[in-house]
Amino acid sequence: MTVYSKAALAVAIAGCAAAIPAQAADSVAEALSDGKAYGDFRLRYESVEQDNGLDDASALTLRTKLGYQTGSVSGFSATVEMEDTRIVAGEGDYSVPPSGYKTGQYSVIADPETTELDQAFVQYTQGGVTAKLGRQVIAFDGHRHVGHVGWRQDKQTFDGLSMAYKASDKLSLNYAYINQRNRIFAEAADLDSKDHLVNASYQTGAGKLTAYSYLLELDQGNEATLDTYGLSFSGAAPAGNTKLLYSVEYATQSAEAGANEADADYLLLEGGVSAAGLTAKLGYEVLGSDDGAYGFATPLATLHxxxxxxxxxxxxxxxGLVDSYVSLGGSLAGGKWALAYHDYSADDDSSGVDNYGSEVNAVYSKKFGKHYSAGVKYAAYSADELAVDTDKLWLWVGASF
Structure with missing residues (x-):
């Protein structure tokens, strides 16, 4: 954590204390004692095999997350959460380049060993307003542009201020200012920033309409900026015993770094059917290119x-990237399964690269009682004109309280 981030968290806590009258000391003590402790543990094995010069990678890591949320005083509460990731049984034959761990020897598994402050924020809730100041999780609209990357052992959080206003049952407004992006590589690749995130949604009778603007700026080096404006609409409609699913999204993006400028568009078209316990989807997603020199970027997303x-x-x-995909999912033996197939190509093939490759994905996960879970997941990428053949396998068990 940077000195600036520590100072920001200290100011947040001090601000909360100052906002509570001295005569409310007993209430504060009660809020602290009546708070809720929580945590979860995830033990995961991951293997990576790639058709290149790197050794195959394998990792057995345990992620431990422990937190405490106080009760509320005059609408104020606080949350503190720690996160730790450790290699188990010496199974650490993998690379994490940003942290310098065995770089260039093994394929990458982005789970560095770390112990860090994951979240620490003061929250104020009154009526339809919720505000948070400090280190926190911020995620919008399925994580496509802004998410917490919770798949990795060290999830992504942000230092800053977020505000949410539930104006009605249908209208929601969100704003966030981020001054540091705490990424998934311990503290090795955290970035100072001056990011403004605006997201507004309205629930219509046919689905959810969302408008957003994500104005990102790195507060270091050449102070690169990335401005994205977009609209999305998604919903479901009954058709007898079948449910029809649909999503459409469009965004435009401008990027600037020093003397370099670029523009690109984003498009998503997705349709699906849910019936008899099965859900099938067909999708077409385009992360556009600026004449083969720049591809539409989503650096805050849960990219996995x-x-x-x-x-x-x-x-x-x-x-750019054109991802044409089909997926099928359902329930089995008390758990959930899903299969997906992707076909990848370039949005602009002026560089001479057109067909990237294809990929098959499969997952099965199950909960055991209220506190336990387990799963298995597999991905196989078949390269054509981009990257190399890649196979990944995950096995995990989890417990929470």
């Missing part, structure tokens, strides 16, 4: 959730 679990496209190629 999109464009295949092999994580080939964590950074959009300069030629």
């Amino acid at each position: 959730k999109f464009n295949g679990w092999a994580d080939i496209f964590l950074n959009t190629p300069a030629g």
Whole structure:
């Protein structure tokens, strides 16, 4: 954590204390004693095999998360959460380049060993207003543009201020200012920033309409900016015993870094059917390109959730990305399963690269009682003109309280 971030958290806590009258000391003590402790543990094995010169990677890591949320006094409360990730039984044959761990020897598994302050914020809630100041999770609209990357052992959080206003049962307004992005590589790749996030949604009879503007600026080096404006609409409609699913989204983006400027568009079209315990979807997603020199970027997103679990496209190629996919999911033996197939190509093939490759994904997960869970997940990327063949396997068990 940077000195600035520590100071911001201290100011947040001091501000909360100052806002509570001295005569409310007993109430504060009661709020502290009546708070809620929580936590979860996730033991996960991950293996990566790639058709390149790197050794195959394997990792067995335990993620421990412990937190405490106080009770409320005059609308104020506080949350503190710690997170720790450890290699178990010496199974640490993998690389984490940003942290310098075994770089260049093994394939990448982005789960560094770390112990850090995951969240620490003061919250104020009154009526339809919720405000948080400090280190916190911020996620919007399925994590496509802003998310917590909870798939990795060290999830992404942000230092800053967030405000949410539930104007009515249908209208929600959100704003956040971020001064530090705490990324998934311990503290090795955290970034100072001056980010403004605006998200507004309205629930219509046919679905949810959302408008957003995510204005990102790195507060270091050449102070690169990335401005994204977009609209999305998603919903479901009954048709007898079947439910029809639909989503459409469009966004435009402008990027500037020093003397370099670029523009790109984003498009999502997705339709689906849910019936007899099965859900099938067909999708077409385009992260556009600026004449083969720049690809639409979503640096705050939960990227693993999109464009295949092999994580080939964590950074959009300069030629952009067209992801045509189909998925099928349902329930089995008390758990949930899903299969997906992706076909990847370039939005702009002026660089000579057109067909990127394809990928198959599969997952099964199950909860045991209220506190336990387990799962298995697999991704296989078959390269054509981009990257290399990649196979990934995950096995995990979890417990929470």
